[in-house]
Amino acid sequence: MRGARAARLAAEALAFLAALLAAPRAEALWHALFPEVARPTFQQDSWFLLLGWHLVLSLGAVGLAAVIGIPAGILATRPAGRRMRPLLDAIFSLAQGIPPVAAVALALPLLGFGAAPTLLALVLYAALPVLRATVSGLDSVPAGALEAARGLGFSPWQRLRDVELPLARPVLLVGMRLALTLSVATTAVGAVAGARCLGTPIVTGLANANPSYVLQGAIFTAWLALLLDRALGLLGAPSPEASSSPGSGGAQP
Amino acid sequence: MIRFEGVSHQYGTLEALRGVSFEVPAGALCVLLGESGSGKSTLLRTVNRLIEPTAGRVLLDGRDVAGIDPQALRRGIGYVIQSVGLFPHRSVAGNVATVPRLLGWDRARVEPRVNALLEMVGLDPGTYRDRRPATLSGGQAQRVGLARALAADPPVLLMDEPFSALDPGTRRGLQTALRRIHAETGKTILLVTHDLEEALVLADRIAVMAEGRLVAEGPPAEVLGPGAPEAVRRMVRTGALVLHRLAALPAAGAAENGPAPGSPGLPAGATLEDALLLMLAHGTDSVALEGAPPRHLTMTAILRASAP
Numbered sequence: 001m002r003g004a005r006a007a008r009l010a011a012e013a014l015a016f017l018a019a020l021l022a023a024p025r026a027e028a029l030w031h032a033l034f035p036e037v038a039r040p041t042f043q044q045d046s047w048f049l050l051l052g053w054h055l056v057l058s059l060g061a062v063g064l065a066a067v068i069g070i071p072a073g074i075l076a077t078r079p080a081g082r083r084m085r086p087l088l089d090a091i092f093s094l095a096q097g098i099p100p101v102a103a104v105a106l107a108l109p110l111l112g113f114g115a116a117p118t119l120l121a122l123v124l125y126a127a128l129p130v131l132r133a134t135v136s137g138l139d140s141v142p143a144g145a146l147e148a149a150r151g152l153g154f155s156p157w158q159r160l161r162d163v164e165l166p167l168a169r170p171v172l173l174v175g176m177r178l179a180l181t182l183s184v185a186t187t188a189v190g191a192v193a194g195a196r197c198l199g200t201p202i203v204t205g206l207a208n209a210n211p212s213y214v215l216q217g218a219i220f221t222a223w224l225a226l227l228l229d230r231a232l233g234l235l236g237a238p239s240p241e242a243s244s245s246p247g248s249g250g251a252q253p
Numbered sequence: 254m255i256r257f258e259g260v261s262h263q264y265g266t267l268e269a270l271r272g273v274s275f276e277v278p279a280g281a282l283c284v285l286l287g288e289s290g291s292g293k294s295t296l297l298r299t300v301n302r303l304i305e306p307t308a309g310r311v312l313l314d315g316r317d318v319a320g321i322d323p324q325a326l327r328r329g330i331g332y333v334i335q336s337v338g339l340f341p342h343r344s345v346a347g348n349v350a351t352v353p354r355l356l357g358w359d360r361a362r363v364e365p366r367v368n369a370l371l372e373m374v375g376l377d378p379g380t381y382r383d384r385r386p387a388t389l390s391g392g393q394a395q396r397v398g399l400a401r402a403l404a405a406d407p408p409v410l411l412m413d414e415p416f417s418a419l420d421p422g423t424r425r426g427l428q429t430a431l432r433r434i435h436a437e438t439g440k441t442i443l444l445v446t447h448d449l450e451e452a453l454v455l456a457d458r459i460a461v462m463a464e465g466r467l468v469a470e471g472p473p474a475e476v477l478g479p480g481a482p483e484a485v486r487r488m489v490r491t492g493a494l495v496l497h498r499l500a501a502l503p504a505a506g507a508a509e510n511g512p513a514p515g516s517p518g519l520p521a522g523a524t525l526e527d528a529l530l531l532m533l534a535h536g537t538d539s540v541a542l543e544g545a546p547p548r549h550l551t552m553t554a555i556l557r558a559s560a561p
Binding site for chain 2: 142143144145146147148149150151152153154155158163166167
C-alpha cells in the first residue's frame with residue numbers, strides 16, 4: 001500500500017522535474033496559449049535554480065516556524081504555562097493575520113532585499129498552524145496514559161518525550177504539513193522583495209504584462225506545493241496500530 | 254506496611270480528607286470502600302504522592318513519603334487505574350517493561366521478567382507480547398495493566414477502582430487472578446472500590462470511608478457486623494447486609510466434627526454464604542465439608558454465626 005503510494009509519488013516528482021526541464025524549450029506551447037505575447041517563454045533564470053531557492057526558503061521557513069511553534073505549544077500545555085495559552089494563540093494569530101506581501105514590504109527597510117524579509121514573512125505566516133497542531137496534538141493524549149505515566153514514576157521530561165510527543169505526533173504532522181503547503185504556496189511573494197524563487201516569473205510577468213510567465217510560475221508553484229504535501233502525508237501516514245486503545249480512554253474514577 | 258497518620262486534604266474549600274488514621278499491615282490486601290466523593294481515591298493517591306496531604310503524614314515501612322523523591326517513590330510502588338492507561342504506541346511487552354526500563358534494567362533481565370509477568374496475569378506471552386493495546390479487550394488490557402504495575406516487583410500495589418469498568422464476568426475473572434497473585438507474591442495491596450461484593454471477594458481488611466473520614470476499619474466480618482456503619486448499610490438492600498457478612502466468614506469456622514451422610518459436599522475454603530446457598534439449592538439443613546477428618550455444617554450453626 002504505502003510502497004505503491006511512494007512509487008506513484010516518485011513518478012510524479014520525476015514528471016515535475018521533466019516539466020521544469022521542458023518549460024524553457026516549449027516555445028510552441030506558450031506561443032499557442034498566448035499568441036499576443038511577443039516572448040512567451042521564461043528564460044531569464046534556470047528553473048532548477050528557482051526551484052532550489054524556493055525549497056530553501058519554504059523549508060527553512062517551516063523549520064523556523066517549528067522551532068518557534070512547537071516549544072510554544074509545549075509551553076502552552078504545561079501546568080505552569082496553561083495561563084499563557086490564550087496570549088500565545090493571540091500573538092501567533094496576529095502574526096498570521098499580517099498578509100505576507102505586507103510583511104515583506106514592511107520588513108524591507110529593516111532587512112533589505114532578498115531572502116531575509118521573505119523568510120520573516122513566511123515564518124510569521126506558518127507558525128500558527130504549527131502552534132495549534134502542537135497544542136491539539138498534546139491535548140489529544142489520553143488522560144489515562146498521562147495518569148499512568150505519572151503514577152509509574154516518569155519525570156515530567158520523560159512523560160513529554162516518551163508518552164506525549166509520540167502520541168501527539170500524528171496531529172502534529174498534520175499541522176506541519178499544512179504549514180509547509182501554505183509556505184510553499186506563499187514563498188512566491190518573496191519575488192516581490194527580489195528573492196529568487198518560483199514566484200520570480202510571476203512577478204516578472206506582472207511587471208511586464210506577460211501572462212505566460214505568470215502562468216508558468218503559478219503552475220510550478222502549485223504543483224510543488226501539492227507534491228510536498230503528499231510527500232509529508234506519506235511520511236506521517238498514521239499506521240493502524242497507532243490508533244487509540246479502548247482501555248486508555250479518559251474515564252476518571 | 255502503609256500507615257496513615259491524621260491525613261487531611263483540602264481542595265479549595267472542599268475537605269476531601271479529614272484526619273484519616275489507620276494502618277495497612279504488610280502483606281495485607283486492604284480494600285478502601287466508599288461511595289463516590291468519600292475521599293477513598295484521594296487517600297490512595299497520597300501514598301504515591303500524586304496528592305500531597307495538607308495535614309498529617311503517610312508512612313511507608315516507617316518512612317514519611319513526603320521525604321522521598323516522588324519519581325523514585327512511584328517507581329517503587331505498583332499503580333493500577335480504572336482507565337488502565339496503557340501506552341497506545343507501545344506493544345504489550347513494551348508497556349509491561351515500562352518501570353524496569355525507567356529503572357535502567359538491561360534487556361537480558363527485562364525480557365524474561367515480561368514473559369513471567371504475562372504468564373502470572375494469565376496471558377500467553379507468545380500470543381500477547383507483540384500485540385498493541387488497541388487490539389486487547391478491556392479485561393486483557395487490565396491484565397496487562399496489572400503486569401505493568403508488578404513489573405519491577407514493588408512491595409506495595411495501589412489499585413484505583415481497577416475492575417469497575419469491566420463487565421461482571423470479566424471482573425470476576427480478574428478478581429480471582431488478583432487473589433491468586435496476592436497469595437503467591439504476598440504484596441501489600443491497597444485497592445479502592447465502591448462495590449461491597451468486590452470488597453468481600455478480595456479483602457483481608459476493609460477500610461470504609463465516608464465524607465472524607467474513616468468510619469470503620471478491620472476484617473470484613475467485623476466491619477459488616479451488627480455495628481456496621483451507615484455508609485456500608487447504604488450500599489446494600491435493607492436487611493441484606495447479614496447475607497454479605499456470611500460471605501466474609503469461612504464455613505470451616507462454624508463446622509462440627511463428624512460425618513453428615515447424604516448431605517451435599519462443600520469445598521474446603523468455602524464461606525458460610527456458599528454453605529447456605531448449597532443448603533437452599535438442595536433443600537437440606539446440613540452440608541458435609543470436603544476433606545478429612547469428616548466434618549459438617551448445619552443450618553443452626555449458620556444462624557448462630559450470622560446473629561451472634
